[in-house]
Amino acid sequence: MSKSSSAASPATVLDADATDLFGLTAALVAVPSESHHEAELADLVEARLRERAPSLTIDRVEHNVVVRTQLGRDRRVLLGGHLDTVPAVDGNDVPSVKDDVLRGVGSADMKSGLAVLLRLAEELHAGFLRDGASRVHHDVTLVFYEAEEVRDQFNGLGIVMRAQPELLAADFAVLLEPTDGWVEAGCQGVLVAKAGFDGERAHAARPWMGSNAIHSASELLMKLAEHQTDTVDVDGLQFRESFQVVGIEGGVQGKHNVVPDRCTITVNRRFAPKYSPEEAEAQVRELLEGADDIEILQSQLAAPPNLTHPLVDEFVNGLSLDVRPKLGWTDVARFAAMGVPAVNFGPGDPEIAHTPGEFVTRASVEQCHDVLARFLGLSVGVA
Amino acid sequence: MSKSSSAASPATVLDADATDLFGLTAALVAVPSESHHEAELADLVEARLRERAPSLTIDRVEHNVVVRTQLGRDRRVLLGGHLDTVPAVDGNDVPSVKDDVLRGVGSADMKSGLAVLLRLAEELHAGFLRDGASRVHHDVTLVFYEAEEVRDQFNGLGIVMRAQPELLAADFAVLLEPTDGWVEAGCQGVLVAKAGFDGERAHAARPWMGSNAIHSASELLMKLAEHQTDTVDVDGLQFRESFQVVGIEGGVQGKHNVVPDRCTITVNRRFAPKYSPEEAEAQVRELLEGADDIEILQSQLAAPPNLTHPLVDEFVNGLSLDVRPKLGWTDVARFAAMGVPAVNFGPGDPEIAHTPGEFVTRASVEQCHDVLARFLGLSVGVA
Numbered sequence: 001m002s003k004s005s006s007a008a009s010p011a012t013v014l015d016a017d018a019t020d021l022f023g024l025t026a027a028l029v030a031v032p033s034e035s036h037h038e039a040e041l042a043d044l045v046e047a048r049l050r051e052r053a054p055s056l057t058i059d060r061v062e063h064n065v066v067v068r069t070q071l072g073r074d075r076r077v078l079l080g081g082h083l084d085t086v087p088a089v090d091g092n093d094v095p096s097v098k099d100d101v102l103r104g105v106g107s108a109d110m111k112s113g114l115a116v117l118l119r120l121a122e123e124l125h126a127g128f129l130r131d132g133a134s135r136v137h138h139d140v141t142l143v144f145y146e147a148e149e150v151r152d153q154f155n156g157l158g159i160v161m162r163a164q165p166e167l168l169a170a171d172f173a174v175l176l177e178p179t180d181g182w183v184e185a186g187c188q189g190v191l192v193a194k195a196g197f198d199g200e201r202a203h204a205a206r207p208w209m210g211s212n213a214i215h216s217a218s219e220l221l222m223k224l225a226e227h228q229t230d231t232v233d234v235d236g237l238q239f240r241e242s243f244q245v246v247g248i249e250g251g252v253q254g255k256h257n258v259v260p261d262r263c264t265i266t267v268n269r270r271f272a273p274k275y276s277p278e279e280a281e282a283q284v285r286e287l288l289e290g291a292d293d294i295e296i297l298q299s300q301l302a303a304p305p306n307l308t309h310p311l312v313d314e315f316v317n318g319l320s321l322d323v324r325p326k327l328g329w330t331d332v333a334r335f336a337a338m339g340v341p342a343v344n345f346g347p348g349d350p351e352i353a354h355t356p357g358e359f360v361t362r363a364s365v366e367q368c369h370d371v372l373a374r375f376l377g378l379s380v381g382v383a
Numbered sequence: 384m385s386k387s388s389s390a391a392s393p394a395t396v397l398d399a400d401a402t403d404l405f406g407l408t409a410a411l412v413a414v415p416s417e418s419h420h421e422a423e424l425a426d427l428v429e430a431r432l433r434e435r436a437p438s439l440t441i442d443r444v445e446h447n448v449v450v451r452t453q454l455g456r457d458r459r460v461l462l463g464g465h466l467d468t469v470p471a472v473d474g475n476d477v478p479s480v481k482d483d484v485l486r487g488v489g490s491a492d493m494k495s496g497l498a499v500l501l502r503l504a505e506e507l508h509a510g511f512l513r514d515g516a517s518r519v520h521h522d523v524t525l526v527f528y529e530a531e532e533v534r535d536q537f538n539g540l541g542i543v544m545r546a547q548p549e550l551l552a553a554d555f556a557v558l559l560e561p562t563d564g565w566v567e568a569g570c571q572g573v574l575v576a577k578a579g580f581d582g583e584r585a586h587a588a589r590p591w592m593g594s595n596a597i598h599s600a601s602e603l604l605m606k607l608a609e610h611q612t613d614t615v616d617v618d619g620l621q622f623r624e625s626f627q628v629v630g631i632e633g634g635v636q637g638k639h640n641v642v643p644d645r646c647t648i649t650v651n652r653r654f655a656p657k658y659s660p661e662e663a664e665a666q667v668r669e670l671l672e673g674a675d676d677i678e679i680l681q682s683q684l685a686a687p688p689n690l691t692h693p694l695v696d697e698f699v700n701g702l703s704l705d706v707r708p709k710l711g712w713t714d715v716a717r718f719a720a721m722g723v724p725a726v727n728f729g730p731g732d733p734e735i736a737h738t739p740g741e742f743v744t745r746a747s748v749e750q751c752h753d754v755l756a757r758f759l760g761l762s763v764g765v766a
Contacts, residue, residue, distance in 0.1 A: 244590050355586075
């Protein structure tokens, strides 16, 4: 079971064997796709699907690829995965495989999920050729989309929803965010705000002639750094909120002899689905009291867990999956806003996503595939 | 005595009448000379001196102009003024004159001082033509130099000292920094240090997986902002020290969803001439305790007041001038380091230098000239 990264050059996205999900994941990691640079990967995914799953309907909207069965089932399940990754760091843009562990940016978040989606598409196609996909329970929509890791305005699901909303019609959605095989239900909301402090410039040798904006900000900064967050119960799930100062900037560029007249503090709050964005904003504004100005940079809805919804229940209890709350924001909130219940379920450890040491294991990718294949009615392990 | 800025276009540097020191100052302000952009002004000053004071020895080193008498006197007095200004702000790059107040960047610091130096040069030349300058007490060196407002490595006095040190030989130096007609004795030293805090990146929804460098810095920042500075007695003068945070930077550029792994705080300390740079550094390092790393960005010697030195005494007591300590760093420290006593004495209010509202009054410029002319033995008001 041991395999070194230097043993052989990896298969490409176009020729990797989908029954080797791990090799296919490595091939996907080898194609850089930092947010706003997904074109190459979108082209490769579309080309592979057109070659290997031609019985499915394939649509392309900008750098988003939507693949659908047309089986006439009562219900349609949507499975979604984003093509983009966060920027590489510490050289983790080169995938390396050792002892069934694949390391590299996007390995967990979420090229392993994309590999699972590609294999499911090929299995759906094979089932269609074999027996008209008679054993498939639901119609299926697979979405490969761009720009999930950046600001909402760029999100590929949003682009498709605005351009061709019918492509995303569904009764239940699963997003292949890294959850390590758990069902992560709901998601927390996001509120990003920037607090500004004004001062008055003066020469650093005569600071009493001015007013130091950084000094003015220091008391609030300390309060923010010390702020204790809550854990909030929703549907029996414990949502652990967070509150972080994610940026600070003050001083006159390149001048060390000037009392600074401006300092800004940027904070990021993750809030439980108990709260609306408006409530979260009011709470953050209260925390930032004392600033001269406050700007809301980002505000994203939380999604309720929806555990009692019949399709969520079929997925969670029908497959005996473990459930926990999703702490980060994911596109499940986008579906929740449209009234479509959605959960996160995918390979990889969410706690190492966005860290330099991001990795995914072979078992994690294969188990995710097997669960989704069972849910759809595909025979596990048989293409 | 009222004069509007719109009344007439100002005389240029080349044609302004030096007996109208205020008009000459306005002409100097009208030539932009932000640090690193002094070439045009240096050329104009040199051209004017070659035309109007040709009996003096004129040397040019890069954008620095040195003008000397060669009278064979026992002692030589150096008068120095820098050509550069801080960057313009709020439109103060356009000089405006009203009711004998001249506003504009550099009006006080120190184009009014340059106007005084230009007039003294012309008076020395006239005295030489008249009677061989028989009434002039000392040999005189006038220095117009670049890049005083920026980092030490660019300083024009430093450039001349390295290239042709004999040009700056003197027994006593006066720098025409704005002092509002006071003698500002000595100067405080400068210590600029950057303290760094390291953290570990993580997704903002799972901050407990990382460590927030901005949060780590917040306690020290608050302590620095609250730090009380001393007032230190040297030679009976009260040096009011200062300590300011002049810059702070933290966060991952453009990313609001990442727990930041780096935060830096830059501080500027002004220290009394009681302390050596090494002592000042030790004190600042103690204040910055708790940082992961400390880098010294700038360290400049303070200058003692030297009030008991015979030439300083002749200047201060011989002319019955008031004395106070210089709080900012000036090039007097550069002379002090060479064993040459030096004081600051010039027109304009030091408290408004480097502020958007910088200005100088007609009386301030004329009084400065009259004092220096008396010290040198020139007849006041008679060219």
